[in-house]
Amino acid sequence: MTNSLIQSERQSFVHLTKRLKTLGMDSQTAIESVLGRITMRPGVNKAEDILVPGRASRHITVLIAGVACLYERVPNGSRQIFSFRYPGDFCDLNRHVLQETNSGVAVAAITCCSVGTIAHSDLDQLIRQYPELGSVLWRASMLEASILRKRMLSVSRQPALQRVAYLLCEHLYQQEVVGISSDLIPQSQLDLADAAGLSNVHVSRVFKELQRLELMSKEGRVMKVRNRQRLASLAEFDGAYLNMLRLRSEWQVKIDPP
Amino acid sequence: MTNSLIQSERQSFVHLTKRLKTLGMDSQTAIESVLGRITMRPGVNKAEDILVPGRASRHITVLIAGVACLYERVPNGSRQIFSFRYPGDFCDLNRHVLQETNSGVAVAAITCCSVGTIAHSDLDQLIRQYPELGSVLWRASMLEASILRKRMLSVSRQPALQRVAYLLCEHLYQQEVVGISSDLIPQSQLDLADAAGLSNVHVSRVFKELQRLELMSKEGRVMKVRNRQRLASLAEFDGAYLNMLRLRSEWQVKIDPP
DNA sequence: CGGCGGCTTGATTCGAGTCAAGAACCGTGG
């Protein structure tokens, strides 16, 4: 119903809006329609689960603010983080597209998050009404797969130092896509370890080395990127797989996170 | 134009047909329309490239027969295999959906392959005409991402023995989805190494161990699965992520590869 | 028959995991 969102709502959806545009959604009315179908859920605290595996659901979840991660637990107790999620990212498109209760994948908040939902039926209807939305979401899925492949390369072929550097670069780039520019790394070392397939102990050593190389530094407990150029070159990260997206977005906008 | 395919053509498309049905394409006329837009390319020999990176193209490629792999070369010379492709699989949907010249990903033939192409413009038109085709291809993309995640888990968290066992199970299951049932492993040990993120030397040792455990055996030079059950349990492979698909396919059909 | 690519085997090295203990940091509540 709400084609005219009140100012504060529109405000909270800036990142989602940007992301949809980045993915090629040109019609403003289509975007407004999507935003109009979003129901906000209560905020989620750092380290809490946003989505648990196995449970069937009648709606999809979209991250409005904060950083989250998509992960799976393995029998031996450790967890693998597959990808990080940023404002404007959908968390469980797979549950919508593949009818199965989405294997063992869960989503957890890395920082405090605010999340919204859209009913599956609403989404279907939106896609029917705006076929471009279908393409946009398909594109988002492909992009995710593309990112995952690159990550796989890094995890399976690079030594620990480069692997961690790679993750850090990936993080910076993904934030930029939605217009957030910050040197601070919200992930804990354990998060990075679980994403890179390393032990927390080794990530700690790697981080020490990154500090020695003056690529990173510490601000209280959080890590901070000092020299992004050299970090990227160390990791052999080029971000070319996001180029396509960059072309479509007003690239220089900088918004610092709260 | 050809809604009435001649018998031999229809024959060569059995796997693609099965795959489309498996993915939820119910209308026979829609399937025939898709098949009608396929142009066959000359066969590709074992170890030859089917698709090279970077080159823009006006059509997408679909694997009709044989086994191929999607891979990327890394600066240091080694290669990472991201996934294997089976009859009925599309090789470069990403190039269609993301306009970019698809990063560094290439496709190579593991065995002799026959491949077909569909012009991007034809595909667009087909999707417009049969919206379900859009969903089907989106679903195929999501499924691929899902498989990739599972693989990532294995690569980053399991020791070598399990990793290789996992790949073998994945291979068997993926072949079954399109109705091929065979114990023989067409991949060379080097292929498996490049997919598992191991050295060829170590894969050789792992294979010796698999033989000792009576899970695998050698037939001339090719490997053969002896005990699939125990192999799957060793690898902690459950194939649940393909369950959804199994429900939709006539599961017991067995077709031995040439 | 020769030669080549894929597989095997052994010796050695090294990166990263594990275990264990301690330190720094954080939020909490007295």
Add this chain to the structure above:
DNA sequence: CCACGGTTCTTGACTCGAATCAAGCCGCCG
């Protein structure tokens, strides 16, 4: 404001899995 308890991070000692190097071997194709 400070003492407390729990994370998260750090450090060191030790172990071990897998990479690398280097030959030699088998099966295949010309």
